[in-house]
Amino acid sequence: MTPADLADLLRATATDVLTSRDLDASVLPAAVTVERPRNPEHGDYATNLAMQIGKKVGANPRELAGWLAEALTGNAAIDAVDVAGPGFLNIRLAADAQGAIVSDVLAAGAAYGSADTLAGTRINLEFVSANPTGPIHLGGTRWAAVGDALGRILTAQGGDVTREYYFNDHGAQIDRFARSLVAAALGEPTPENGYAGAYIADAAQQVQQARPDVLSLPEGERQEVFRSIGVDLMFEHIKTTLHDFGVDFDVYFHENSLFESGAVARAVETLKDSGALYEKDGAWWLESTRFGDDKDRVVIKSDGNAAYIAGDIAYFQDKRKRGFDLAIYMLGADHHGYIGRLKAAAAAFGDDPDTVEVLIGQMVNLVRDGKPVRMSKRAGTVVTLDDLVELIGVDAARYSLVRSSVDTSIDIDLELYASEGNENPVYYVQYAHARLSSILRSASDLGVTADAPDLALLVSEQEGDLVRTLGEYPRVVASAASLREPHRIARYLEELAGAYHRFYGANRVLPQGDEEPAPIHTARLALCGATRQVLANGLNLIGVSAPEKM
Structure with a gap:
């Protein structure tokens, strides 16, 4: 019996108890809270349901708890x-009821922890979206790990998730990138506000290899060639880097296409016609302060050119036209203002502002x-995804980035995550999986199987703790999905690994x-098999491998 099963039993029992005493059962919460006591001597699970509803139904909470206890004790799944x-x-x-959790895990296999709560919901999950002017820095790397994990978690809850990369190939930063390439090719200093680093020289050389005549072209045409080829080269580098990191996207959406197709102009006209924009000082403004922004935003500047937000508005409209029910944006620490303006854009088109969710990630x-390690060997000014992987590997990099809530800054200790010891959290979890795999191989060699196990025999303190920890997994995955917090999976895996190591130290398998x-x-052995399965399931959700040997 999982915590969710027990919660359902508690609600059904409370309904019967209240109804039999002519008390109002409608006050019962939709989901009854069940928790594991800090002190195992207090029991396997605890609930404050009687205290929660006692006054509402006009009953003394302790007396109501007694009625519920009496009713529950009659259930075969309840010992006391x-x-x-x-x-x-x-x-x-x-x-035997507790041991049934092991059976549930083994029967479900890789599907254990999955649910259908998001079935029928089409979700556009946009993350990373780094400018194609250089390698992915640590902030984008964090979103790569967290975004991919969130996509996996939402999919595990039944969501139809499209992973999308918004390719910022329109605007001043692209011009600065092109000028930087030209300067590198000519052997000139980096332009003011330009881009530097060995990767710029490499890209400039590749452009020249692709177009040997580029430096002989007129200045405007020359810069356009460097811009076009250079952006493509950088984009391919970004895609390759992300793929090697275990992150692939379903859609690569080009910002420039919104302007070339006229989508920006059409979106602006739609908002003008609906009255969602107002004119002031020769410019057109979106009243985004109504949705938490600190000021209204210019959409069309007084010179007639589109402001940056115009592309954002058209992009949101494009997502809705593609049939997405929810648009999740994962943005950097300096993008708090986007929350209000994107919700305002949704409202301006007549959508519920909650169609938009914006997650803000803090620094790494x-x-x-x-x-602190501040400099990259290739990028010069920042540390990149490639640097982090070179230092500690893909698994440790992904785990270290997913392990903490995105609304907190994190320090990644390179020595810790490169070490092979219990202090390294990813090693600790992966080692538990490898040790379990070794036990299962040894069992096979000895001819010991987990067929038809009597799971009621799992009565020791460590066995019970491990079984109950396994039972928590579906609830953890559901919480990680609903709260958009993949770090809950990593922290759970560490708890599960700890419960397993304590079990292994006290019980001979x-x-x-x-x-x-x-x-x-x-x-x-059945308990070991179930534990190995849940470790593998959880590691898969955060995109980290589950090794058979270490």
């Missing part, structure tokens, strides 16, 4: 129920020997020497 304090219920499951710092296999070995 105690009333504590002002009305807490401490519940201990029957051994690398630390070695207690000191396989027979020793001439000892004949016994039912307890079969039960423990």
Whole structure:
């Protein structure tokens, strides 16, 4: 019986108890809260349901808890129920009911933890979207890891997720990039506000290889060639880097296409016609302050040119026209203002502002020997995704970036994540999976199987803790999806690995020497198989490998 199953049982039992006493069962929450007590001696699970609804139904919470305890005790899945304090219920499951969690995991396999809560919901998940003017820096790297993990988690909850990269190939930054390439090709200093680094010289050389005549072209045509070829080269580098990082996109959307196709102009006219824009000082403004922005935003400047937000507005409209029910934007720490303006854009088109969600990610710092690492060998001014992978590998890089909530800045200790020890969280989790894989291989060599296990034999403290931790996994995945917080998966995996290591240290799984296999070995082997499955499932959700050997 998982926590979700117990919550359903509690709600059904409470409905019967209240109804039988002519009390109002409609006050019951849609989802009953069930938690694991900090002290295992208090039971397997606890709930404050009686305290939550006691006054609402006109009953003393502790007395109501007693009625619920009496009703629950009659259920075969419940071993004991105690009333504590002002009305807490401490519940201990029957051994076979608790062991059924292991059966559930083994039966579901890779699907354990999945659900259909988002079935029928089309989600556009836009992340990374780094400018094609240089390699992906650490901020974009964090979004690559977190965004890909979130896409996997939302898909596991039944969502129809499209991963999208918004390719910023329109605007002043592209002009500066092109001028930087030209300067590098001519051996001149980097232009003011231009881009520097060895990658610029490399790209300039590749442009010349593709167009040997480029430096002989007129200045305007020359810059356009460097712009066109250089942007394509950088974009291909970005895509290759992301692919090697385990991140691929379904759609690469070019910002410039919104202007070339007339989508920006059409979107602006639509908003003018609907009255969503107002004119002031010769410019057209979106009243985004109504949606939390700190000021209204210019959409069309007084000179008639489109402001940057015009592209954002047209881009949102394009997403809705493609049939997406929800547009999630994952943006950097300096993009808080986009929350209000994007929600305003949605409202201006007649959509619910909650059609838009904006997640803001904070900074990432690398630390070695207690000191910050700030410079890249190739990019010059910033540390890049390629640098991080070179230093600690893909798995450690992804895990370290996913492990913390995105609304907090993080310091990645390079020595820690390159080490092979329990202090390294990704190693700790992966080692648990590898050790379990080794046990299952040894069991096969010994002829011990997990067929028809008597899971009611799993009664030791460590066994119970491990089983209950397995039962938490579906709820953790659901929370990670609903709150858009992939770090919950990583933290859970560390908890599960810890529960497994404690179990392994206190319970012998396989027979020793001439000892004949016994039912307890079969039960423990089944528990090991279930634990290995959940570790693999969770690691897959955050895009980290589950090694068979280490």
